[in-house]
Structure formats: structure tokens, C-alpha cells
Amino acid sequence: MNGIHDLGGMHGFGPVAVERDEPVFHARWEGRVLGMVYLAVGYGWVTVDTFRHGIERTGAVDYLTLGYYGRWRASLERILVERGVLAPGEIDARVEGTPLDPPPPAAPPRETEYGFERTLATPARFAVGAAVRVRIASPSGHTRLPRYVSGRCGVVAHVRPAYVFPDTNADGRGEQPKYLYNVRFESPELWGDDAEPNSALHIDLFEPYLEPA
Amino acid sequence: MSHDHDHDDHDHDDDPIARRNALRAEALESLLVERGIVQSDVIDGIVARFEQDIGPLNGAKLVARAWVDPAFRARFLADPWAAAEELGLATGPGHTPIVVLESSSSVHHVVVCTLCSCYPSALLGLPPTWYKSPPYRSRVVREPRVVLREMGLDLPPEVEVRVWDSSAEVRYMVLPARPAGTDGWSEERLASVVTRDTLIGVARPEATGD
Numbered sequence: 001m002n003g004i005h006d007l008g009g010m011h012g013f014g015p016v017a018v019e020r021d022e023p024v025f026h027a028r029w030e031g032r033v034l035g036m037v038y039l040a041v042g043y044g045w046v047t048v049d050t051f052r053h054g055i056e057r058t059g060a061v062d063y064l065t066l067g068y069y070g071r072w073r074a075s076l077e078r079i080l081v082e083r084g085v086l087a088p089g090e091i092d093a094r095v096e097g098t099p100l101d102p103p104p105p106a107a108p109p110r111e112t113e114y115g116f117e118r119t120l121a122t123p124a125r126f127a128v129g130a131a132v133r134v135r136i137a138s139p140s141g142h143t144r145l146p147r148y149v150s151g152r153c154g155v156v157a158h159v160r161p162a163y164v165f166p167d168t169n170a171d172g173r174g175e176q177p178k179y180l181y182n183v184r185f186e187s188p189e190l191w192g193d194d195a196e197p198n199s200a201l202h203i204d205l206f207e208p209y210l211e212p213a
Numbered sequence: 214m215s216h217d218h219d220h221d222d223h224d225h226d227d228d229p230i231a232r233r234n235a236l237r238a239e240a241l242e243s244l245l246v247e248r249g250i251v252q253s254d255v256i257d258g259i260v261a262r263f264e265q266d267i268g269p270l271n272g273a274k275l276v277a278r279a280w281v282d283p284a285f286r287a288r289f290l291a292d293p294w295a296a297a298e299e300l301g302l303a304t305g306p307g308h309t310p311i312v313v314l315e316s317s318s319s320v321h322h323v324v325v326c327t328l329c330s331c332y333p334s335a336l337l338g339l340p341p342t343w344y345k346s347p348p349y350r351s352r353v354v355r356e357p358r359v360v361l362r363e364m365g366l367d368l369p370p371e372v373e374v375r376v377w378d379s380s381a382e383v384r385y386m387v388l389p390a391r392p393a394g395t396d397g398w399s400e401e402r403l404a405s406v407v408t409r410d411t412l413i414g415v416a417r418p419e420a421t422g423d
Contacts (some may be wrong), residue, residue: 008327013348029238033258094240116382199374204381
């Protein structure tokens with residue numbers, strides 16, 4: 001989806017603010033949220049792709065104001081309600097101290113293969129050195145194809161194994177593993193006359209994002 | 214966002230957004246514990262691991278060993294997790310794959326995740342706030358030299374800058390070049406100049422003396 005999360009290349013965010021000697025967590029709740037997300041994903045209640053899609057659906061204003069772990073918190077709430085683990089309004093009720101009947105028990109996690117790497121019977125479509133163009137796409141769902149490379153031409157730098165395809169795994173259409181390619185783009189291909197000299201971008205793109213150039 | 218705030222032990226009672234995050238996170242945890250989805254002591258363990266056990270020091274040890282031992286360097290580049298295991302730094306089975314990018318006097322690597330904030334956390338700990346912030350994520354792909362200069366690293370024009378956008382389940386860390394003036398240094402002293410920023414690629418190690 002073309003959300004605010006897809007930040008690559010945007011102007012207007014100002015300088016990078018570096019905090020000296022920052023703590024691992026700035027408040028206790030941040031660590032609690034991280035732990036809950038790790039467990040909800042680790043136990044298989046939700047996938048990491050569903051979780052990332054939940055962050056992307058937070059909305060532009062909330063995305064920029066909730067903070068990093070605030071976005072995690074908002075996504076976890078959303079996707080656990082959608083998953084049936086929590087009833088709509090249940091967190092509000094708990095915060096306000098109002099009793100609310102729990103939802104019926106959610107379906108237990110499905111057994112999935114460990115990790116993200118998968119083996120495909122078919123060979124990879126592109127080889128190292130292949131000239132590729134990134135397909136122009138604007139899906140409303142989750143994708144790992146950033147806008148700033150859409151439609152651009154690059155060269156395959158590395159052929160990686162097949163991995164779970166986030167675009168389908170995020171919304172219940174399953175893993176549908178796809179080969180992953182590291183593609184190199186020369187900076188002028190991405191930024192035109194405004195590109196910095198002697199620089200390039202490498203990015204990992206799934207096979208369905210690419211076509212021969 | 215919150216980089217102007219005082220960071221104390223309170224959950225930002227004066228900041229309505231932080232207060233809302235804290236209250237809702239607490240409600241969420243109590244509900245998930247009741248439902249058997251999470252366990253508070255397991256969350257305690259995850260938090261403690263990131264606060265105490267996993268951090269950039271892991272990367273510094275790997276880099277320092279790679280600088281003094283060419284055979285280890287080759288193993289580190291070929292299989293970073295196996296190399297980490299050799300040094301006793303890998304915990305638990307199965308890891309998100311890591312690719313090590315070797316910077317040199319002619320090529321400088323720098324890592325970002327424009328879509329979220331992917332980072333080799335299982336090895337190097339959690340990323341700094343600036344790495345997760347919209348300014349870094351939006352700008353470093355478009356104007357890496359300007360961003361690096363602002364962060365204190367002025368790269369000569371003859372050095373090629375390669376920006377790596379971590380857009381899938383592969384994580385990247387930089388193996389920086391060993392700085393001049395460190396001949397004869399112990400591995401421990403070498404590790405002391407390998408900061409988190411040098412492992413991301415927004416800084417280069419410098420032979421600053423102890």
C-alpha cells in the first residue's frame with residue numbers, strides 16, 4: 001500500500017536527530033510491547049507480515065505521532081481484534097475499568113514451518129547480471145516493494161533463496177514462497193539529475209516484483 | 214516525536230501520547246496473559262536479553278576477530294551466524310539470515326530499512342531511535358553523502374557509496390575497514406573502536422587511543 005510508512009526518497013522530515021547514550025527502551029511499556037509482539041508472532045497467533053501490515057494501516061497522522069513502539073502497540077491491538085483474540089472495544093473497556101465479556105475462544109495458531117526460507121522445485125527466473133525492471137504496481141494490501149524503485153531498471157546483484165512472500169502471507173493467502181533478488185540501481189536511475197555522484201542502491205526484491213528489462 | 218524529552222523512569226506522565234501507549238499496553242498485556250497468549254515472565258526475559266545481553270558489542274567482537282584473523286574473516290563473510298557461534302555470541306536455534314558487507318577504502322556500505330526498521334537485532338541488539346526515524350529512512354537512500362556528512366562522516370568523492378535497503382527477511386551489517394594506526398593492537402582494544410554506528414555504516418572506526 002502507498003502509505004506513509006513507504007518513506008524512501010521523501011523530502012520534508014528534517015535532519016536526523018541523534019540521541020547520545022540512549023537507553024534500549026525509553027519507558028517500561030516499550031519493552032512490554034516488544035515482548036508481546038515477539039510472542040504473538042513467535043507462537044504463531046499472527047505473522048510478522050500481518051503485523052507489519054497492521055502498522056501500515058495505522059494511518060499517516062498516528063504513524064508519525066505514536067512513536068515506534070506506539071505503532072507496534074496500535075498494530076498489535078488491531079490485528080489481535082481481527083484475529084478474534086480480543087473483542088472490539090475490549091482494550092478501551094479494560095483501560096476504563098469497565099467489564100466486557102471476552103470473545104469466544106480464537107482458533108489456535110496454525111502449524112507453520114520455522115523461519116522464512118523455503119525450497120522451491122522451480123529454478124529462479126533471473127540470474128546474477130540480469131537487467132530487470134521493477135513492475136509498476138500500487139496494491140492496496142501489504143507489499144515490500146517501495147515506491148521509489150517502482151518502474152526503475154537495475155541489475156541483479158545476488159540471487160537469494162526463496163522466502164515466504166509477504167504480500168500474500170500478510171492477509172491470509174498463505175506463504176506462496178518466491179525467489180528473492182538483490183538488485184542494484186545506479187543513483188541517477190532513481191533520482192535523475194538530483195542523484196549524488198558515485199553511489200548506488202541495493203535492495204531485496206521478490207520475483208513477482210520484477211520483469212526482464 | 215520524542216527525542217526532545219527527558220528520559221526518566223516514568224512512562225511520560227506529562228505526555229498524553231506516551232500515557233495512552235502505556236495505559237493501553239498494560240491493558241493489552243493483562244488481557245493476553247488472562248487468555249494464555251503471552252506470559253509476563255517470558256516478556257521479562259525478552260526485555261532483559263535486549264537490555265543486558267545482546268548489543269553492538271557482539272558486532273565489535275566479530276569485527277575485531279575478522280581484522281586479526283583472515284581465516285575467521287572469510288568464515289564471517291560466508292556464514293555470519295556460524296562465526297557468531299564460534300565466539301559464543303549466537304543464542305538459540307534458527308536465525309534471520311545476515312549478510313555482512315565489507316567496506317574498504319574504495320567502497321563504503323550503509324544500511325537502512327525504508328519501509329519499517331529491519332535490523333540484525335538478534336545479533337546486534339535493537340536499533341537506535343534515529344535509525345527508525347522518518348528523517349533517516351527517507352533521506353539516506355536519496356542523499357547518503359549529505360546524511361553521512363551531517364552525522365559526522367565526510368566521504369571523499371572517489372569512495373563509492375552503496376546504500377542497502379533491508380526490504381525483506383535478510384539483515385545487513387557492515388564489516389568496516391580496519392583503521393590505520395592500529396598495528397599491534399589487541400583484539401579487545403580493536404573492538405573498542407567498533408561502535409554501533411560503524412556497524413550500520415554511518416561512521417568509520419578511528420584509531421583513537423585509550
